[in-house]
Amino acid sequence: MDKSNIILFLCNWGPHTAFQLLQDKGADIPYEIKMVRIPCSGRINKSLLLKAFEKGADGVALVGCSSGACRYGNGTDIAGTNIADTRSILKLMGLGEDRLRHATFLPDEADALLTFLTDFAGDIREMRKTPVASPMPSLPENRSVDFLRGILTKHDVYACQDCGKCSSSCPLTLIGKPFSPRGIVNSLIAGDIDDPSVQNDIWSCLTCGLCYDRCPSAVNFPDFIRDIRCHIISLGNPVRETHNGFFQSLMRIMTSPEVKTQKWAWVPEEIKLDDNSPILFFGGCAPYFDAFFRHHLGVETTNILKDSLRLLNFFDIKPALLENERCCGHDLLWAGDEANFLKLAALNVDMIHSRNIEEVVTACPECFRTLSHDYPERGIPVRFKVTHIYDFLEREIDKGGVDFKKFRKTITYQDSCRLSRFDNRADLPRRLIKRLKPDGFHEMPENGRAAVCCGNSAWIGCDSYSKALQVKRLRQSRANGGNLLVTSCPKCQIHLRCAMEDPFLGDELAVEIRDLTSIIAETINWA
Amino acid sequence: MSRKQENENIKKEVIITGFGGQGIVLAGSILGKAAALGDHLESTLVQSYGPESRGGACSAQVVISNLPIHYPYIRTPDILVCMSQSAYEKYADQLKPDTLLLIDQDLVRPMPGCGDYYAIPATRIAEELGRKMMANIIMIGFVTSISKIVSEEAARNSIRDSVPKGTEEANIKAFRKGFEYGLAILKGREKKASGHTGAIA
Numbered sequence: 001m002d003k004s005n006i007i008l009f010l011c012n013w014g015p016h017t018a019f020q021l022l023q024d025k026g027a028d029i030p031y032e033i034k035m036v037r038i039p040c041s042g043r044i045n046k047s048l049l050l051k052a053f054e055k056g057a058d059g060v061a062l063v064g065c066s067s068g069a070c071r072y073g074n075g076t077d078i079a080g081t082n083i084a085d086t087r088s089i090l091k092l093m094g095l096g097e098d099r100l101r102h103a104t105f106l107p108d109e110a111d112a113l114l115t116f117l118t119d120f121a122g123d124i125r126e127m128r129k130t131p132v133a134s135p136m137p138s139l140p141e142n143r144s145v146d147f148l149r150g151i152l153t154k155h156d157v158y159a160c161q162d163c164g165k166c167s168s169s170c171p172l173t174l175i176g177k178p179f180s181p182r183g184i185v186n187s188l189i190a191g192d193i194d195d196p197s198v199q200n201d202i203w204s205c206l207t208c209g210l211c212y213d214r215c216p217s218a219v220n221f222p223d224f225i226r227d228i229r230c231h232i233i234s235l236g237n238p239v240r241e242t243h244n245g246f247f248q249s250l251m252r253i254m255t256s257p258e259v260k261t262q263k264w265a266w267v268p269e270e271i272k273l274d275d276n277s278p279i280l281f282f283g284g285c286a287p288y289f290d291a292f293f294r295h296h297l298g299v300e301t302t303n304i305l306k307d308s309l310r311l312l313n314f315f316d317i318k319p320a321l322l323e324n325e326r327c328c329g330h331d332l333l334w335a336g337d338e339a340n341f342l343k344l345a346a347l348n349v350d351m352i353h354s355r356n357i358e359e360v361v362t363a364c365p366e367c368f369r370t371l372s373h374d375y376p377e378r379g380i381p382v383r384f385k386v387t388h389i390y391d392f393l394e395r396e397i398d399k400g401g402v403d404f405k406k407f408r409k410t411i412t413y414q415d416s417c418r419l420s421r422f423d424n425r426a427d428l429p430r431r432l433i434k435r436l437k438p439d440g441f442h443e444m445p446e447n448g449r450a451a452v453c454c455g456n457s458a459w460i461g462c463d464s465y466s467k468a469l470q471v472k473r474l475r476q477s478r479a480n481g482g483n484l485l486v487t488s489c490p491k492c493q494i495h496l497r498c499a500m501e502d503p504f505l506g507d508e509l510a511v512e513i514r515d516l517t518s519i520i521a522e523t524i525n526w527a
Numbered sequence: 528m529s530r531k532q533e534n535e536n537i538k539k540e541v542i543i544t545g546f547g548g549q550g551i552v553l554a555g556s557i558l559g560k561a562a563a564l565g566d567h568l569e570s571t572l573v574q575s576y577g578p579e580s581r582g583g584a585c586s587a588q589v590v591i592s593n594l595p596i597h598y599p600y601i602r603t604p605d606i607l608v609c610m611s612q613s614a615y616e617k618y619a620d621q622l623k624p625d626t627l628l629l630i631d632q633d634l635v636r637p638m639p640g641c642g643d644y645y646a647i648p649a650t651r652i653a654e655e656l657g658r659k660m661m662a663n664i665i666m667i668g669f670v671t672s673i674s675k676i677v678s679e680e681a682a683r684n685s686i687r688d689s690v691p692k693g694t695e696e697a698n699i700k701a702f703r704k705g706f707e708y709g710l711a712i713l714k715g716r717e718k719k720a721s722g723h724t725g726a727i728a
């Protein structure tokens with residue numbers, strides 16, 4: 001049981017030859033090493049690296065060809081980037097970046113390879129077993145028709161009048177995807193859960209809630225889809241995860257009680273914190289996103305957290321931080337992994353309760369929604385008030401005494417579905433925007449409760465139609481003369497920027513994106 | 528202000544002024560009652576209306592003191608609260624250098640070079656709260672936190688006793704708005720004085 005497990009991803013070309021030499025010689029390769037032969041070190045992406053840790057690896061080594069000797073040209077460089085990003089994420093998660101190593105060898109460097117493996121195995125023995133608990137449990141399988149009927153009844157899906165209003169409001173259908181919300185309903189009512197359209201479409205829904213707003217029978221699609229996803233997962237069907245499941249692995253690793261995250265290392269020194277404060281700032285996953293997307297999109301969503309802390313300080317609040325904060329679990333729940341969502345929820349809530357916290361402030365619409373709504377609804381009661389930072393800011397600014405510097409941008413605003421639609425608070429960010437002094441503020445054609453999604457939710461089902469949605473949204477934001485797109489959710493920023501990476505449309509779509517909290521922090525001052 | 532130091536006369540003269548219908552006299556009476564009934568000080572109130580009746584100039588003169596007051600009229604106030612431009616202009620040249628000037632910023636435009644003053648959009652806030660008539664109560668909240676001439680509790684109780692039945696909570700809410708606005712202004716001045724102007728260092 002105590003035996004360590006080290007996964008060695010070994011490139012088929014140069015280093016594998018060296019490894020074979022060692023085997024031929026009967027060299028003393030450390031017993032923990034499990035070798036997986038791969039075509040090229042550049043093919044082992046961040047998700048595969050993290051997946052190994054999710055499954056309980058104590059150490060992972062990616063061994064490829066020396067730079068310049070890569071048979072495919074840039075494999076070694078890609079591997080270097082993937083390793084650097086994943087190491088910084090392991091560090092944030094508190095697993096220790098040194099559990100992941102990268103090395104390169106020429107075919108004749110067998111001795112050097114052996115030294116590397118022996119040293120690494122020794123280091124891992126010293127670091128002890130991984131804190132990640134394995135294997136992850138899942139919900140019990142329940143194939144009975146009654147169980148499925150129960151979900152349909154719970155959401156009163158039988159009340160569907162087949163009117164088609166959902167399809168005519170669904171952004172996916174409107175952008176041209178062969179996708180029908182009521183088609184899913186019809187197949188499920190017929191008991192056809194294995195129908196390919198259900199198996200496919202169930203992961204495409206953005207759970208944006210636009211159809212629920214329009215449905216005359218008030219069928220709550222997002223909640224219904226979420227429950228069906230939970231059910232489908234329990235049947236062992238595959239989830240259409242984006243980024244090869246990287247974020248799902250990240251979240252599941254955090255369900256292990258022994259994992260001690262270290263996600264606050266970046267907090268600037270001038271921020272005033274107080275361990276005994278009754279007010280806790282809940283950060284969310286922005287630091288992980290920034291590490292993951294660093295080379296791809298250059299997003300800096302951690303700035304939202306920095307600026308939130310600055311604004312709390314500005315109003316004389318010195319908040320506490322949860323040292324061992326986990327992901328809130330929003331994306332696991334909405335991707336149907338309720339069992340692991342509940343573990344995250346229980347861990348977070350227990351830690352917060354143990355600290356006499358009265359109020360939790362967060363800047364993330366999804367954390368806000370999940371802590372305030374989904375934790376209690378799914379059986380994890382909370383004994384603290386959950387406040388979105390906008391509510392805090394609106395309350396404080398409304399007291400008077402503060403002013404805003406002129407902000408030389410013409411802005412448009414992308415609503416967050418969780419805040420504007422689910423919580424019906426579309427007015428809240430707008431009240432704040434109206435206090436700012438921009439050159440102009442223009443709404444996009446669909447805005448507020450009717451706003452269109454940023455293209456993805458819960459890191460599942462992203463496809464070319466998501467991209468089409470984003471392209472449409474970015475064009476809209478530029479069409480009305482805006483030169484700054486303001487967002488409220490770090491993920492809106494990530495997904496929308498993703499579309500701007502398009503090599504053909506890139507320039508046409510490029511628009512600066514900034515978070516509302518950061519703009520407030522930049523321009524607010526005492527009058 | 529407190530009742531202490533019996534021999535030393537601590538006297539504050541307040542003029543609240545605006546036009547008829549703003550509840551100027553009620554504001555003066557609330558302030559005077561707060562001082563007398565709540566803070567156990569002496570107070571007097573003199574009200575005057577201009578030659579025009581409704582909508583014309585209107586003012587309330589309130590004297591608050593720890594010793595008996597012999598003369599209730601005021602020439603140069605310690606605190607001047609202005610809720611109309613004409614009222615402000617009438618008094619502007621009679622002020623002492625240390626007169627505390629408080630204005631409704633949407634109704635009064637102070638003259639250039641008039642010195643320091645405290646401003647609140649009282650009427651606008653009252654409109655946002657749904658009752659324009661409560662601007663006077665908001666102003667009392669503002670006066671209370673900025674000048675501390677009466678205690679917060681005394682002001683609250685006095686408001687409760689003076690406003691029409693059934694509107695107490697709405698008026699207390701209005702008071703709190705004005706009071707917090709004043710606190711925020713004071714805090715902002717303190718922050719600026721210590722060099723903390725914005726949120727980003």
Ligand code: SF4
Pocket residue numbers: 159160161162163164165166167181182185214215216217218219
């Ligand atoms: S809008 Fe509602 S009632 Fe109409 S088809 Fe869709 S689910 Fe059925």
Ligand code: SF4
Pocket residue numbers: 166169170171172181204205206207208209210211212221222
């Ligand atoms: S929740 Fe949004 S994406 Fe899903 S079916 Fe409804 S409108 Fe379409």
Ligand code: SF4
Pocket residue numbers: 242243455456459462463466494495496498499
């Ligand atoms: S839009 Fe881009 S960043 Fe977002 S899920 Fe899809 S591929 Fe990932």
